[in-house]
Structures are given as C-alpha cells and as structure tokens.
Amino acid sequence: MTICQEVEILLVDDNLGDVVLTKEALKESSFNNRVSTVRDGVEAMEFLRRTGKFSAAPRPDLVLLDINMPRMNGCEVLTQIRGDQDLKLIPVVMLTSSESEDDITRAYELRANCYVTKPADFDQMIKVVQAIDVFWTSVAKLPRRA
Amino acid sequence: MEADDARSPVRDEELRPFFEMSLDMLCIAGFDGYFKRINPAWERILGFTREELVSVPYLDFVHPEDQEKTAVEAKKLTTGFDTISFENRYRCRDGSYKWLLWRSTMDFKTNLLYATARDITDRKFSEDEMKQTAVELKRSNDELAQFAYVASHDLQEPLRMVTSFLQLLEKRYSDKLDGEGKRFIGFAVDGSKRMHSLIQDLLALSRVQTMALPDALTDCAKVLRDVMEDLQIAISESDATITCDTLPVVTADATQFAQLLQNLIGNALKFHGKDPVRVHVGVRRKADEWLFSVKDNGIGIDPQFSDRIFGIFQRLHSRTELPGTGIGLAVCKKIVERHGGAIWVESELGRGSTFFFTIPDKKAPQSG
Numbered sequence: 001m002t003i004c005q006e007v008e009i010l011l012v013d014d015n016l017g018d019v020v021l022t023k024e025a026l027k028e029s030s031f032n033n034r035v036s037t038v039r040d041g042v043e044a045m046e047f048l049r050r051t052g053k054f055s056a057a058p059r060p061d062l063v064l065l066d067i068n069m070p071r072m073n074g075c076e077v078l079t080q081i082r083g084d085q086d087l088k089l090i091p092v093v094m095l096t097s098s099e100s101e102d103d104i105t106r107a108y109e110l111r112a113n114c115y116v117t118k119p120a121d122f123d124q125m126i127k128v129v130q131a132i133d134v135f136w137t138s139v140a141k142l143p144r145r146a
Numbered sequence: 147m148e149a150d151d152a153r154s155p156v157r158d159e160e161l162r163p164f165f166e167m168s169l170d171m172l173c174i175a176g177f178d179g180y181f182k183r184i185n186p187a188w189e190r191i192l193g194f195t196r197e198e199l200v201s202v203p204y205l206d207f208v209h210p211e212d213q214e215k216t217a218v219e220a221k222k223l224t225t226g227f228d229t230i231s232f233e234n235r236y237r238c239r240d241g242s243y244k245w246l247l248w249r250s251t252m253d254f255k256t257n258l259l260y261a262t263a264r265d266i267t268d269r270k271f272s273e274d275e276m277k278q279t280a281v282e283l284k285r286s287n288d289e290l291a292q293f294a295y296v297a298s299h300d301l302q303e304p305l306r307m308v309t310s311f312l313q314l315l316e317k318r319y320s321d322k323l324d325g326e327g328k329r330f331i332g333f334a335v336d337g338s339k340r341m342h343s344l345i346q347d348l349l350a351l352s353r354v355q356t357m358a359l360p361d362a363l364t365d366c367a368k369v370l371r372d373v374m375e376d377l378q379i380a381i382s383e384s385d386a387t388i389t390c391d392t393l394p395v396v397t398a399d400a401t402q403f404a405q406l407l408q409n410l411i412g413n414a415l416k417f418h419g420k421d422p423v424r425v426h427v428g429v430r431r432k433a434d435e436w437l438f439s440v441k442d443n444g445i446g447i448d449p450q451f452s453d454r455i456f457g458i459f460q461r462l463h464s465r466t467e468l469p470g471t472g473i474g475l476a477v478c479k480k481i482v483e484r485h486g487g488a489i490w491v492e493s494e495l496g497r498g499s500t501f502f503f504t505i506p507d508k509k510a511p512q513s514g
Contacts, residue, residue: 017307024314097303120306120342122313 007137010060011037012044012077013095014069021122022064022095025129031137036060041072045080048087060090062136065112067096067103075103078110089143091136095129171246171263177224179203182258191265193239209235209243223252223259233266245270287355294352301345309338340471347473351458354402354480361508364400366393366438370427373408380415386423393429396436397508402481407440409474410501414442416470419496435487435507441500447493456489478503 009026013019019037026033036057038044044065047054063081067074074094081087094107094115107115116132119125136142165172165185174183181200188199192207199207208216212234219232229250235243250261316323316331323331370390374381381388388411396403407427414425421443428439447455447462454460456479461472478501482489486506493499 015303015307017311021310021314097306118306120302120309120339122310122317125310 006032006034007062007133008058008060009033009035009133010044010047010063011035012039012041012063012069012074013037013066014039015066018066018097018118021125022129025126026133028126029130029133031133033133034058040069041074041077044077045072048081048090049084062133063090063092064095064132065092067094067098067107075106075110078107078112082111091140091142093132093136095132168262171265173261173263175204175259175261177257177259179205191238191244192236198239207237209237211235219248220259223250226252226254228252229261233270236263243267291352291355294348294355297348302342305338305341305345309335309342312338344471344473347471347477350405351473351477351480354405354477354484361397362399363395364398364403365395366403366429369400369404370407373404373411376408377411377415380412384415384418384423386415386418386425388425388427390427391429393427394431394436396505398485398505402484406478406481406503409478410440413474413501414440414444414499417442417444417499419443419445419498432504435504437502437504439500439502441498443498446495446497446499447491448495449493452491452493455491 011019011022013022023035023037026035036047038047043054044063046052047057048060048063050057065074065077074096078092078094081090081092091113094103094112095118096103096116097118099117104115113136114132116128119128168185168187171187171191172185173181173188175181180202181204184196184199188194189196192199205213205216216234219229223229229248232248232250234246234248236246237243244265245267246263247266248261248263250259252259312331312335316328316335320328367390370393374388380386411425411427415423424443426439426441428441430437430439451462455462456475458473458476460476461470463470479489482503482505487504489501489503491499491501
C-alpha cells in the first residue's frame with residue numbers, strides 16, 4: 001500500500017498516560033501519522049479553529065476524542081464541531097474508557113463517526129488504535145473538504 | 147337479657163353510660179361554631195378541660211393547615227351531606243397535635259351537629275414512618291448501586307494505566323530484563339488483569355441491582371440457544387454435551403435470564419471431572435412456579451459449602467487450580483431473587499452438581 005500523504009491526527013485526552021499509550025500504538029501503525037495532542041475540549045476547539053497559540057495548527061484528518069475531560073468534555077466538543085461549517089465533516093472517533101450506555105447513545109446522537117472503548121490490554125489497545133487509523137485514513141471514503 | 151328487650155328501641159337514658167365511657171370523642175356542636183356538649187374522651191385525649199373546650203370556637207383547635215378543609219367539610223354538613231371519613235389535626239393542651247378521623251351528621255330539626263372523632267395519631271405516624279423508611283431505603287439502594295457503578299467505572303482507568311504500561315515496559319525493554327525481571331512483570335500484569343475481571347463482575351452485579359423489575363415474557367429455549375452460542379468455544383474445548391427439557395416461556399428479563407444460564411452452564415464446563423462434560427437443563431412445573439435445574443457430571447461441591455458458594459467473593463479453589471472471581475453465583479442469586487425465586491445446589495464431592503432455581507409463574511392462579 002502506498003501512502004502519499006501524511007495523516008494528521010488530533011488526539012484530545014487529558015490523561016497523559018493515555019496520550020502516551022495512544023501515541024505508542026499509533027507509532028506501531030504502518031501509516032505515516034502526525035499526531036498532535038491537546039489536553040481538553042477548550043484546547044481542542046482552539047486547535048481546530050486555529051486561535052490563540054494554535055494559529056499555525058494543521059487541519060486534522062481525524063480526531064480521536066476522549067469524553068471525560070475538564071473544562072469542556074468530549075460531547076461538547078463534538079457538538080461544536082458538528083455545528084461548525086468548516087469542521088463538521090472531520091471524522092471524529094470517540095476513544096474513551098467509558099462503557100456507559102448513556103455516553104455511547106449520546107455520542108452517536110451527536111453524530112460521532114464511531115465509539116470505541118479503550119481496551120485494558122495494551123496489545124489489544126495497539127490493535128484497536130491501528131484499526132481506527134487504517135479504517136478512517138485509508139479504507140473509508142470521505143467527502144472532499146470545502 | 148330477654149329477647150323482647152333486645153328488640154325494643156334503645157331508650158335515651160341507656161345511652162348515657164356509653165357517652166361517658168366511649169373511647170372515641172363524641173360531641174354536639176352548634177351553628178355558632180361552639181361545642182355544646184362533649185364527652186370525657188375529649189379531655190382525656192386533648193388534655194384541655196371541658197370549660198376550655200366549650201369556651202372558644204372549635205375551629206380554633208384545628209391545625210392552621212387543616213382549618214380551610216374543615217370549614218368546607220362543616221359547610222357540606224349544613225347542606226345535608228354527612229361526613230363519613232374526614233381527617234384533620236386537633237391541637238392538644240401541650241401544643242402537639244392529634245390526628246382525628248371524623249364521622250358527623252347534621253340534625254336540621256335542632257340545627258345541631260352530631261360528631262364522633264377517633265384519635266388515629268399512632269396510625270398516622272406509623273404510616274408516615276413507613277413511607278419515610280421506604281423512601282430512605284430506596285435512596286440508600288440507589289446510592290449503593292450508583293456507588294458500585296461509579297467505583298467500578300472509575301477504578302478501570304488507573305488499572306488500565308498499570309496494565310498497559312507494564313506491557314509496554316515488557317515490550318520495549320525485554321532485552322534489558324533478566325528472567326526474574328520478566329517474571330515480576332508477569333505477576334504484576336496477572337494481578338492487574340485479575341483486578342480487571344473483578345471490577346467487570348462487580349459492575350455486572352451492580353447492573354442486576356439497578357435494572358428494572360422483570361415483566362416481559364422470555365422464551366427460555368431461545369435464551370438457552372443464545373447462551374450456547376456464546377459459550378461455543380468453551381463447549382467445544384471441553385467436549386461437552388448439553389441437553390435440555392422442553393423449556394417454557396416465563397416472566398423474566400431475557401438478559402438476566404441469559405446471564406443466569408450462562409453462569410451456571412459456564413461453571414459446569416469449568417468445574418469438569420475426568421469424563422466428557424454432560425450438562426442437562428431441566429424444568430418441572432410446580433403449583434405456581436417453574437423449577438429449573440442445571441445438572442452436571444463435574445467435580446461436585448462438598449455439601450458443607452452449599453450456602454457459602456452463593457456469597458460474593460466466595461471461592462472453593464485456588465486461582466492456580468481454577469480461575470474466577472467468586473462473583474458468578476452471587477450474580478445468579480441476585481438475579482433469581484429479583485425475579486421472586488430461590489436458588490440452591492444439591493451436590494456431592496466427585497458426583498456432579500445440580501443447581502436448582504425457581505421462577506414464579508405470574509400467569510398462574512393466585513390461590514394454590
């Protein structure tokens with residue numbers, strides 16, 4: 001498989017351990033990823049809208065979004081992304097430790113592209129993250145950006 | 147007493163002793179809102195003297211919150227409607243209130259109101275207390291379920307960190323670790339994985355508690371097929387044969403019933419003996435319930451432990467012999483009890499076990 005372009009991934013997670021693990025898992029992926037990380041929903045929106053310290057931020061091809069975060073949680077971020085003309089088409093994958101039915105339903109209602117629970121096992125985590133990476137950056141056909 | 151005496155009308159003077167000794171409060175009141183005549187029960191129950199009671203309008207004794215409805219009730223009496231069952235609160239001399247249950251009627255010839263009241267304070271208080279206790283119990287149950295859920299949920303996160311980073315450590319630095327180092331990591335990973343299954347099972351237990359009470363009809367045969375599909379790997383690994391009677395449709399929550407069968411059959415597969423595993427799911431119709439049985443030919447259980455195995459975290463084998471968290475049968479017990487049934491085991495060491503449980507038949511006639 002030939003990948004011509006780097007894939008830009010925005011990882012939104014307040015747990016440093018999870019950030020490291022997800023990045024490690026992405027590192028093992030055969031794809032040419034560039035991962036940017038932000039620590040909460042407020043930073044995520046600044047990054048996506050290129051405001052504040054993120055004025056030079058790249059436009060992500062994929063957002064990996066945690067739910068439970070300080071200041072602005074994942075569902076609020078998702079609402080804002082889907083309501084924003086420029087951002088609404090970006091694939092958003094909820095990557096969270098929550099197995100709550102309410103969280104799952106809510107995320108899909110807010111048009112998350114998919115909902116994934118972080119596995120407790122690291123080898124499993126690698127597989128899951130790689131599956132997300134492969135699917136959203138090379139298998140799925142996405143609409144052309146405006 | 148002579149028979150013709152009993153048939154003759156009661157004479158007025160015969161009533162006087164009853165008026166004096168009645169346990170209930172009897173009174174005659176006028177249109178002017180004052181008591182005209184009261185029996186001794188009034189003084190005994192409220193603590194006021196007769197003079198105090200007759201010298202102020204009776205509405206003054208009524209609890210401020212009940213005065214309006216009392217006035218409405220009195221007005222209804224003057225239009226010819228008797229009071230059959232009316233409750234209000236009357237003030238006592240010590241400032242406390244008594245709940246009174248009233249029955250009254252209006253005599254239009256004399257324009258007097260005849261009323262009898264019963265002190266129902268004790269009943270009211272025990273009713274209130276019961277309501278209060280029920281509310282408290284529900285709140286504490288809800289809190290407990292919530293607590294178990296949150297605890298299991300929030301415990302997962304740090305545990306995932308421990309497991310994952312240990313695994314990462316092993317992956318990245320295995321060339322720098324000697325055999326013992328790797329063994330230590332193995333123990334730690336093992337421990338955290340066990341913790342993970344404990345939390346998962348606790349979560350399952352707390353879900354049984356929070357789930358709504360069953361009222362749907364469940365086809366047990368279909369549930370068993372689904373369960374066997376889920377257990378397919380374990381069934382083929384242990385070369386097990388599972389048979390069943392013709393299973394009925396029962397009033398039960400399908401998900402919980404499936405979990406119940408899955409735990410019981412799963413145990414039968416796990417605690418197997420030397421022979422190929424045989425499990426039979428049986429059912430018998432009793433007067434107003436179904437008696438299910440899950441019978442295996444496994445290692446059996448020493449009868450002295452037959453109660454203990456249903457307790458939470460109770461295990462009869464070391465983890466190196468057989469894995470498990472000791473929550474499975476506690477979940478079974480909770481599920482059966484939530485359905486109004488009972489669960490027990492009959493077994494002997496080395497001679498297999500039969501788990502019995504009952505599910506009440508809601509369609510059955512109530513009288514047995």
